[in-house]
Amino acid sequence: MELKELQKLIYDAGIVGAGGAGFPTHKKLSDKAEIIIVNAAECEPMMMVDHHIMQKHLHLLVETLNMMLDVMGAKQAIIGVKGKNMHLLDQAVVKDLENTRISVKEIPDIYPAGDEVVLTYETTGRIIPEGALPISVGVIVSNMETLFNIWKLFNEHTPVVEKYVTIGGDTERDMTVKVPVGMKISELLEACGYTDLEGKRIISGGPMMGKLIDEKTEVVTKTTKGLLIFPETHEVIQRRIRPMSVTLKRASAACCNCHMCSDICPRHLLGYNLQVHKILRAAAHSEITDTENFTQAALCCGCGICTVVACQQMLDPQAISVAVKGELAKQGFKRKNNIAPEHVLPERAGRLVPSSLLIQRLGLQEYIKPKVMRDMRTFSPKRVYIPMKQHVGAPAVSVVNVGDMVKKKDVIARTPENLLGTTMHASIDGKVIEVSPSRIVIERV
Ligand code: SF4
Ligand code: SF4
Structure with a gap:
């Protein structure tokens, strides 16, 4: 396969960075890349999506990396994993990687190990210049779930219509679930049994960099990684409320x-x-x-x-x-x-910040559970609200009209190919009941 063909397939599948701002993945791929770095650092406390993917699907990620190395002509791939998480990896797969183009590199349990500037340095010793992209030092950095989405594209012919999300915090139990893109967060929390939200607020993302959200209006997007519930009085919330x-x-x-x-x-x-x-x-x-x-x-x-x-x-x-x-x-x-x-x-x-110190300073000890369940229930929301901008770049533009019937995985919007952006798909079967520059609403019929 040619690089251009891979880029087009990834653009068509709507794949964007699943763990950060949502940079369109097809724009990252380059024949100038020497190294693909896989970001398996999962550096924010309480986030467990990458844990579950690396534990269950390492062999699939290796398959995807081999394909990408071939297409881009890159020399090697490095999977950056914290020492404390090495035991999660399938050791048979790790052994098979010996003397191949793909290696697993142990990185220290520091924060923010997942920042691409820090991760690139920890895995390769290269420093990305100020304001530049990783490709300027011959690397591309990919998040684990993003790679998994590429695997799903080639093996299950599935574009990005679902997202893995960890729900936790001030809860009886934490879980990681697979959710249709566009599902209302309030509906998701209720379906998972998180109904006691009186006096609590929700952060989308980790406790360090996540955003305070209104669960009644916000929906799960291609970049939602975690939903953390905290008492409104907790400092992680207070800091975000302060004008x-x-x-x-x-x-x-x-x-x-x-x-x-x-x-x-x-x-x-x-x-x-x-x-x-x-x-x-x-x-x-x-x-x-x-x-x-x-x-x-x-x-x-x-x-x-x-x-x-x-x-x-x-x-x-x-x-x-x-x-x-x-x-x-x-x-x-x-x-x-x-x-x-x-x-x-x-x-x-001498100034690296261990994750344990962060947890202590954030006052998170009482919210960290020994086990986070991987819950594979299926959600069937009555409606999904697909935002036209879930990524870095220009919003997507609808290619459907009110009244159209759509099937899950159908293309419903695209960013014009000459602009930075991606493609959006229906995440449920149903009828389009609203089209605006900011979203498309689909109702199950
Ligand atoms: S948030 Fe603070 S510590 Fe982190 S990169 Fe910005 S200035 Fe540096
Ligand atoms: S008091 Fe010191 S650490 Fe705090 S903001 Fe001022 S310079 Fe920075």
């Missing part, structure tokens, strides 16, 4: 300029010119004489270590940096003064 005006006031009143937030920043430690204390002070004191201080925010991955681990004054440099980064992106700002670090800071080894 930015209050966050800035607190920063302006209490920041002592100790720069511990910058000293521990994982990207700073890899040599990036990212000093979040300067971003915070510039924003909090409206000190915009030096725009460099603001534009450094474009290099932030939003991991939250600066807030959760570093700041002893309980300030929130992460929120400020992410807000500044968002504003820069909205304005179409492209940072020009990027550097390509050649060396990591010598103090990095």
